[in-house]
Amino acid sequence: NAGVTQTPKFRVLKTGQSMTLLCAQDMNHEYMYWYRQDPGMGLRLIHYSVGEGTTAKGEVPDGYNVSRLKKQNFLLGLESAAPSQTSVYFCASSLGTSEIGELFFGEGSRLTVL
């Protein structure tokens, strides 16, 4: 059982380039999330999805877009990368936002924007 898988694991971009991070989960979870993690800061929610075909903005959505065309996949896109988007990106999924709230995280994608 793979859980949550993110690709790619590492990527270096030049300012202005675009890219897509792919997240796939095989747990049939309804909810999926994209977070970024920066030194000295807590995880910050970028976008999330409560089900196939739906997306919503999180705390820091600017400069990112997402799509959830299939229940198991959640894509994060950067249209024009900026150095401020250098970060470690984590995808997560959960069964719901019930009192359980346990998130299952992918291994992370380390992005560097030069």
Added chain:
Amino acid sequence: GQNIDQPTEMTATEGAIVQINCTYQTSGFNGLFWYQQHAGEAPTFLSYNVLDGLEEKGRFSSFLSRSKGYSYLLLKELQMKDSASYLCAFQDSNYQLIWGAGTKLIIKP
């Protein structure tokens, strides 16, 4: 507003006990979570508290006081593999998780 705070770094000795504190402020509260994150890896779930009191899970225990906006994670019989960052997060009225910056725990032999 909402905020959450935990110490940046703590050091403890193998075999000892350590308590990691977390304080938070929020108008809506739906639970307090602790996650463990080893360097370069993903966070993994440790515990969840929604009612006041102590929840014990083997060597790890988590405590919550909603009136004080306070939680702690207690780790007993420390092992070298417990060296990691410990992330505190509360779930707000919209069931969104608000994360602390994490406490890096260093275990010395």
